[in-house]
Amino acid sequence: MKYCTRCAYPENHPLGIVFDDEGVCSGCRVHEEKDEIDWLEKEKEFVQILKPYKKRSGSYYDCIIPVTGNGDSYFVVDMIKNKFGLNPLLVTYNPQFNTKVGIRNLARLIKELDCDHLLNTVGPKTAKRVSKIMLKKLGDIYWHVLAGSQTFPVQVAVKFNIPLIIWGVHGWLDQVGMFSHYDQVEMTKKVRKEHGLRRIDAEMLIGEDPDLSAKDLQAFTYPSNIEIENVKLRGLYLGNYVRWDAQKQIEDIIAKYGYESAPQERTFNTYETIYCAANAGVHDFTKYLKYGFGKATDHVCRDIRLNRMSREKGIALINKYDHKIPQSLSTLLNWLDITKEQFYNSIDPFRDLNIWGKDSNGTWELKDSIINHVDDPGIEDVRLPVNDPRNYIETELLEPHLFNDDFILMGRSYMDEFNFKAIEG
Ligand SMILES: [Zn+2]
Numbered sequence: 001m002k003y004c005t006r007c008a009y010p011e012n013h014p015l016g017i018v019f020d021d022e023g024v025c026s027g028c029r030v031h032e033e034k035d036e037i038d039w040l041e042k043e044k045e046f047v048q049i050l051k052p053y054k055k056r057s058g059s060y061y062d063c064i065i066p067v068t069g070n071g072d073s074y075f076v077v078d079m080i081k082n083k084f085g086l087n088p089l090l091v092t093y094n095p096q097f098n099t100k101v102g103i104r105n106l107a108r109l110i111k112e113l114d115c116d117h118l119l120n121t122v123g124p125k126t127a128k129r130v131s132k133i134m135l136k137k138l139g140d141i142y143w144h145v146l147a148g149s150q151t152f153p154v155q156v157a158v159k160f161n162i163p164l165i166i167w168g169v170h171g172w173l174d175q176v177g178m179f180s181h182y183d184q185v186e187m188t189k190k191v192r193k194e195h196g197l198r199r200i201d202a203e204m205l206i207g208e209d210p211d212l213s214a215k216d217l218q219a220f221t222y223p224s225n226i227e228i229e230n231v232k233l234r235g236l237y238l239g240n241y242v243r244w245d246a247q248k249q250i251e252d253i254i255a256k257y258g259y260e261s262a263p264q265e266r267t268f269n270t271y272e273t274i275y276c277a278a279n280a281g282v283h284d285f286t287k288y289l290k291y292g293f294g295k296a297t298d299h300v301c302r303d304i305r306l307n308r309m310s311r312e313k314g315i316a317l318i319n320k321y322d323h324k325i326p327q328s329l330s331t332l333l334n335w336l337d338i339t340k341e342q343f344y345n346s347i348d349p350f351r352d353l354n355i356w357g358k359d360s361n362g363t364w365e366l367k368d369s370i371i372n373h374v375d376d377p378g379i380e381d382v383r384l385p386v387n388d389p390r391n392y393i394e395t396e397l398l399e400p401h402l403f404n405d406d407f408i409l410m411g412r413s414y415m416d417e418f419n420f421k422a423i424e425g
Helices: 026-035 039-053 071-083 100-113 124-138 143-160 171-176 189-196 216-220 225-231 246-257 279-291 295-305 311-321 328-336 340-350 414-424
Strands: 063-066 088-093 116-120 164-167 234-237 356-358 364-366
Touching: 026 171, 026 295, 063 071, 063 143, 071 088, 071 100, 071 164, 071 246, 088 100, 088 143, 100 246, 116 143, 124 143, 124 216, 124 328, 124 340, 143 164, 143 216, 143 225, 171 295, 246 295, 279 295, 279 328, 279 340, 295 311, 328 340
Parallel strands: 063 088, 063 164, 088 116, 164 234
Antiparallel strands: 356 364
């Protein structure tokens, strides 16, 4: 397997990655643009783009901002509301794998930034049915979250006639350099389906489960082109207009709004994805089972590019985290009502055989790993200085954070309420 000589991404990255003559990946090259772009100019451009949306007649809201309990949501809302002066409507698709700290951070976001908020929670049975089908079809338990969170904001835009959605960073641009910052790519139906949803749309689920009707799938069904055109909807990424640096942004949010950080099982980053037990948990573990790398690799690559970590330190962290079986796997198996064998059997057909093989006992093993590429030729030629080393802050948590906690649908879990009553009575 070929690995980037600067970061730690392998050539089998599922979003697609290319290497140049120096062995540097497209993600690293696009990241370099962050230091070339005149961000003040970009910001001015953004102000002009936002102008017609501000205080439109006949509408209370200027734009929609999709949010989770994640730190980057605070950053986007803070910028759009307090810096650029728009009145946003916040919307959230409920991932149903919520953690206590995530629920608190989302409530804190709504309270501190003082915005109206809509939450879409699909019937839990539907979420489970969809997840079961997608586990078999794609080896993916997380499709309902990806589809729901990319669909709900657009449905709300159409329903309330709000012509602007503002997303955070474009994840595929940031990770693998699928697009350049200069492309100023916007959110479209095509991009959503091809890259966000693994080319599977809601209609393709009909008939897969007799208990799952087209009506059940409305939360994942994108509005029609005509509906979108009628609203003249645009989906902008703030990361194209503001220099994106999630770690620094969330450190500011911790100081400004008291955002809680929390340790995670499968990565050293205590800021991101902590709102959802499955995101860096089982969802990311399945990525490892398919492609041989996980969330810790994503976080290492970013920190290397931001001059915060050496490649060597990053590789040591990847070695520590990427292969870890999450404790939340048992919670997920319970939630889906499947056995461990069924889970692994569903993932196996999707393993990339360029990186996975079976040993003489029939056990899956990695054929290669970044560990074997510490001294690849050319590394010194493209090495970035580590001139801004930072550790991830662990804030005090208002409640203990356990990795095998039950998923919380909303508010507090049943178990908490039960214990609360037990203490009272
Ligand atoms: Zn790279």
